[in-house]
Amino acid sequence: MSGITSLSGRSLVEGAAVGPLLYADVGLSFWGGVDPFSGEVIDRHHPLSGECLAGRILAIPSGRGSCTGSSVLMELISNGHAPAALVLAEADEILTLGVLVAQTLFERSLPVLCIGKEAFAGLRGKAFASVNGTHLGLFDALPADTDAPSHREVHVEDSSNGIELTEDDRALLDGHHGKAAQVAMQIVLRMAQLQGAVQLIDINQAHIDGCIYTGPASLRFAQQLVEWGAKVRVPTTLNSISVDQRRWRELGIDPALGVPASALGDAYMAMGAQLSFTCAPYLLDSAPKAGEQIVWAESNAVVYANSVLGARTLKYPDYLDICIALTGRAPLIGCHLESQRKARLHIELPPLADLDDAFYPLLGYHVGALAGSRIPLVSGLEQHHPDLDHLKAFGAAFATTSAAPLFHIAGVTPEALDPASVLDGPVTVIKVSLKDLLTSWHELNSACDPRVDVVSLGNPHFSLSEFAHLAGLCQGRHRHPDVVLAITCGRAVLEQAREAGHIAVLEAFGATLVTDTCWCMLGEPVIPPSAQNLMTNSGKYAHYAPGLVGRKVHFASLAECVDAACSATASGRLPLWLQTAVSLENYAHV
Template identity: 80%
Template sequence: MPRSTFLTGRSLVAGAAQGALLFADVGLSFWGGVDCATGEVIDRHHPLSGEYLAGCVLAIPSGRGSCTGSSVLMELISNGHAPAALVLAEPDEILTLGVLVAQTIFERSLPVLCIGQEAFAALRGGAFARVENTAVSVFDQPPGDAWQAIDSLLQKDATRTAIELTEHDQALLDGELGKAAQVAMQIVLRMAQLQGARRLVDVTQAHIDGCIYTGPASLRFARQLVQWGAKVRVPTTLNSISVDQRRWRELGVDPALGEPASALGDAYMAMGAQLSYTCAPYLLDSAPKAGEQIVWAESNAVVYANSVLGARTLKYPDYLDICIALTGRAPLIGCHLDAQRKARLQIELPALDDLDDAFYPLLGYHIGALAGSRVPLVLGLEKRKPGLDDLKAFGAAFATTSAAPLFHIAGVTPEAIDPAQVLEAGTRIPVEKIRLQDLMISWRALNSARDPRVDVVSLGNPHFSLGEFAHLARLCRGRHKHPDVVLAITCGRAVLEQAREAGHIAVIEAFGATLVTDTCWCMLGEPVIPPTATTLMTNSGKYAHYAPGLVGRKVHFASLAECVDAACSATASGRLPAWLQPAAQLESPAHV
């Protein structure tokens, strides 16, 4: 008989399944990390890179990164490429929500079990696992018995809840305000129960990430809501969609993607959402104020809203965002509450000199990996005064490697102007001291390209701001890109018009740049990226991480000025920024 280990935990989604155990001690972002059509792990920085999830018991500490992970998991469940079960160390709302929506729309599911950090470590080295509701058995080889999963009833009854409901909540739940609002409230309450919320809170606005096309299931979900009469109850903006809705044919996008991706955007607008199509809603006039209770999805936007604006939102999964927009009610939990906004990790930085704009995305990327799901407080930038674009770049990269929805920077971000305000009185938190040599490791991770050639320069992940357009115009004035290099910038329609009125776009177009609206680099591929292109360059820590998996190209990561120089020469200089050069000098010659 094979040896086995029996572990118990909390069932997030009930069910029973078994399969080969696929274990990693690093969180996985399903969006950008898993191919939604095949189930292959495509995050080339992840230890499971190249593995296929179909039929396995996937054991990861948690998800991380993008809110669209819920959509990817729902897509995998609908097309038969999903894991047989998920075993987590920590509860993960994004992945769990994907399963719950698949239950609602497709009546298909998989068990999700959370067993805690200590028990999770015991899974290492196992070959086969069997999940049965609140328990997982781990074997060193397939057990070979005649075990069969017994179908569990899908947990769709949201009426049995200990959550305090207002008369309006109950009316939504009873279907008095329509089928779409009823189903939305059922999903909201299922998540509230899993999160441990006791009541709901009114939200003032929503930003919807579920408008990204991940496959037929994402469009079917939206169209089902429209058929049920869905209408948003709060002002609602839309994230980047998967194509430039006005120009996808001109850009050579295959109609097999262009048509359903555009139709998905139309479906959300039919629910009453605004035509914003930006992953940077904080750049719009409708950006929330400090203390405002909102529901935002899109990982970089969530982090910016909480950290830089001082608004209050969870890192809402795709589809829960629209459910809350349809009800106007969100679980009162997590970063909606003062206590959950406190720092749980202190980061201390080394002495720093001659910083450029590559520093902040690199630092965010590095700190995100250190923080995991903990809210960090960063010390050492009090005199540096990073600007809003620096914080935007930091937050996007932080959200790529972290599951936390919030960061604090002492003396910089609004809640940490006095850092004592984000520390819980009488509680000591762990301290991590970052060395320049540590940042060098992350620099090398983001610089995956070895060939100095540059075929494509990718800018605008997240979407470019007016300030970034002004900076780029200064760098481009009087110059022209190399004829063999594509330089493309993604941005929102509103910011593009502001930059055009300011005169920046004329300079940038004279340089030879391509402007793309509505979509973002996380959704762009060929032919915007030429099929012959092998190497990209970007100033985005987020895209430097995701691009090798998303588009199969190696990446040079550097400052905006270095990107413009490379666009002119078709070559990456390979220069280290001045602030990182001391780290290279500290290394032995064998490692330089």
């Protein structure tokens, strides 16, 4: 047969599949980027937007963005809308873990093959592919006698070969601490093998992202653990769930979502996790200290813990997080090791002036896209002294477009106070211009109509200092009657803000307060069905909202968001720090 190419790589999950090849040279976040019920790519910024993954050999460099991608992939495998196989340039733990859990829970699987960056670049333009173990075949047309294998039942082998185990590890693996802990240890060890770890470490705390409801499979997984007697072995907090557990009926949420989403939160609490329900666990009193070994999921929290707090965690996939919480043991790999926390990418910023709070999420979004899976060092902010809210916004947007679990900012983040100490090996240098940032600004501002129907604040969850800033902007004013201004936050921060007097000001303004959940899970009717355009100061939500809720977005500073809430109109003004870029761009076209 003409046009046949054969490649080989590392099999992350064994199996065989054949089908049309769907290729992209940009990483894809399955959560927020793929509909878990249909398999459609809904990330409107991605080159595969609108494509359906079901039955196709999906070739992407890696995943990126949310840790919940593992849950979405598990849902797709369970409901028959998954790709036939995954072909990756780099090993991806989030996506691989989704397949491993589907094997354990549903006895269904798909092959995952890593072929390296050089070979991956050669897939562009190929029409069909087959995966068989470590081998990848590429074809101009499918062989006439080839039928694409369906997801079939698999037998999962659990082995601890090559990994040092303690006596307690073996007791967990042998089932002496119950079925749930045994299965959890099996999954931990399978991931440790894939990661190349040779030993496990004790962890001090966990933050669980798997409590987000992605569909029936996510609830089934948690309830199965409860039935097996699961109990966490370390202090464990819970991420935002998919509804405000106390008020979802009052907010008009469909019981088809409200009931199972609330039950999912209850299931994790039944395992001993704390009722925290926040995507910003670093705002809790239990936030880890520098050097502390932890297991956190939720991409923005992982990045903040590593980068701003100096704690030690990988970007843990959903379900591996609870497995480690049930065993108290994690693979000693990646950012748990000092040597793996170094930067291989150096981002140099241009001279900057007149920065507002929209700068930091925009920069995080831009740097994340440049970084991919590389840990970056950003230089040029030493004199601007970004505060914790700025770093929170930067990190959330960075984690949206990057697969890296850590960033360094020269002279700002704790490990980069001496920037030279975080650079290691061959380092790529990229100079970012204001014109580059203007391009990203236009990407996040997808709305053309200046009308604003909803102002979305609190992605990630609002901090006490953000409440104080917002209350100052809203004092003595009132939102336009046709605009919804809603803020999502954790319960603990809400009570702090109420005690400080900020909530009274915001309620007088006409704001809606939502706890337990976050904007990435909110839809109608919190967003009115008639709403066309949203406005937000979150780079993360500006990226995800067009795909998640089908609305266009205005992205701007918090002050601009409040002005728009009062006028129902986005000013369209560029921040002062970007106006120079426009002037230069206009000059270039003269």
